Amino acid sequence: MSPTEIRASLSLASIFALRMLGMFLILPVFAVHARTLPGGDSATMVGLAMGIYGLTQSFGQIPFGMASDKYGRKPVIVIGLVIFAIGSFIAAASHTLAGVIVGRALQGAGAISAAVTAFIADTTREEHRTKAMAMVGGSIGLTFAVSLIAAPVLYASIGMGGLFALTGILSVLAVGVVLYVVPPAPEMVATQRVPFSKVLVNTELMRLNFGVFALHATQMSMFVVVPAALVEYAGLPIADHWKVYLPVVLASFALMLPPVFVGEKKGKMKQVFLGAIALMLTVQLGLWLFFSYPATHWLVLVFLLFAFFVSFNILEACQPSLVSRIAPPAAKGSALGVYNTLQALGLFCGGALGGWLKQHTGPSSVFILCAGLTVVWLIIAASMRNLPRRGAVTATATATA
Numbered sequence: 001m002s003p004t005e006i007r008a009s010l011s012l013a014s015i016f017a018l019r020m021l022g023m024f025l026i027l028p029v030f031a032v033h034a035r036t037l038p039g040g041d042s043a044t045m046v047g048l049a050m051g052i053y054g055l056t057q058s059f060g061q062i063p064f065g066m067a068s069d070k071y072g073r074k075p076v077i078v079i080g081l082v083i084f085a086i087g088s089f090i091a092a093a094s095h096t097l098a099g100v101i102v103g104r105a106l107q108g109a110g111a112i113s114a115a116v117t118a119f120i121a122d123t124t125r126e127e128h129r130t131k132a133m134a135m136v137g138g139s140i141g142l143t144f145a146v147s148l149i150a151a152p153v154l155y156a157s158i159g160m161g162g163l164f165a166l167t168g169i170l171s172v173l174a175v176g177v178v179l180y181v182v183p184p185a186p187e188m189v190a191t192q193r194v195p196f197s198k199v200l201v202n203t204e205l206m207r208l209n210f211g212v213f214a215l216h217a218t219q220m221s222m223f224v225v226v227p228a229a230l231v232e233y234a235g236l237p238i239a240d241h242w243k244v245y246l247p248v249v250l251a252s253f254a255l256m257l258p259p260v261f262v263g264e265k266k267g268k269m270k271q272v273f274l275g276a277i278a279l280m281l282t283v284q285l286g287l288w289l290f291f292s293y294p295a296t297h298w299l300v301l302v303f304l305l306f307a308f309f310v311s312f313n314i315l316e317a318c319q320p321s322l323v324s325r326i327a328p329p330a331a332k333g334s335a336l337g338v339y340n341t342l343q344a345l346g347l348f349c350g351g352a353l354g355g356w357l358k359q360h361t362g363p364s365s366v367f368i369l370c371a372g373l374t375v376v377w378l379i380i381a382a383s384m385r386n387l388p389r390r391g392a393v394t395a396t397a398t399a400t401a
Contacts, residue, residue, distance in 0.1 A: 047355015054347025
């Protein structure tokens with residue numbers, strides 16, 4: 001990769017990570033903190049507060065992506081970051097769950113994911129685009145890991161309002177990164193237009209779109225339940241949760257890298273992909289058993305969290321790259337807009353459904369939902385094409401399985 005490609009990829013991946021930080025940073029602590037807020041006795045409302053970020057984001061991904069095609073990537077990304085910052089400060093100033101929900105909704109309305117990933121595609125050559133997109137996927141997994149480790153410590157020192165205010169301040173600083181660090185976007189080269197309908201019905205893209213929905217619905221549902229479980233079963237106050245997350249996350253990152261590298265090198269990414277989904281299913285079944293039989297030792301929960309992070313990091317690092325490789329060149333922005341819309345819908349549905357199930361049928365039922373989604377995903381992914389090696393010819397827009 002050239003210095004300009006590295007600069008563009010790293011700076012844009014960091015902006016993408018910041019946007020995800022606004023969502024992930026509250027996951028380890030909010031379900032417990034919400035009990036101190038008016039309205040926080042309703043698990044359904046807590047789940048809504050966690051997931052509404054994804055709902056409003058899902059409404060904005062395709063329009064923001066289309067606007068970036070018309071008006072330029074940088075202006076659209078800056079507007080999205082400003083909206084995100086306003087929502088962060090509203091949530092920071094709120095003392096009720098309803099106020100937090102309003103702030104979270106505005107945070108999500110700054111839907112810049114499609115514009116950022118399209119910008120990365122604009123500024124990288126085809127032979128290096130997989131690496132650049134993998135930086136985005138890796139930034140999501142890394143941000144998730146950092147959030148799980150840092151959030152309990154930050155919450156203990158600056159409180160929930162401080163967490164929201166911090167994400168707002170970082171968003172403002174990110175505007176400067178967009179304006180002064182990210183290289184200028186290259187001039188758009190006219191290409192034959194690909195109808196949006198062909199993007200929607202592309203079978204290989206549909207598999208990945210469902211996959212990102214299932215992955216993030218599962219992630220959000222799990223963390224409606226897991227933080228409180230660490231308090232109840234392991235006797236760990238929130239401020240000490242990093243003692244679990246830090247070793248688990250670091251070990252999972254070390255273990256996820258070899259399968260990805262070998263899969264890329266040997267052209268075996270389909271096998272790695274399916275193996276990661278199967279591991280995710282095993283984790284959800286294990287969590288269902290753990291919460292069905294609460295006498296089980298809490299170390300089992302820690303091991304299941306480790307296995308979850310291994311599978312999550314593999315899948316999160318691979319999928320954005322695969323979308324960019326499979327999508328037709330003239331429709332990458334549209335394809336990434338659809339992909340990010342499904343990701344955001346997964347976050348919302350996972351938070352809302354996870355909260356409702358926990359309140360009305362108990363925590364173990366949350367993992368029945370997650371396992372069901374993962375089974376469907378595994379069936380859908382089983383017939384996917386074997387993914388090409390890095391730099392190989394990618395699938396065309398009209399490919400069908």
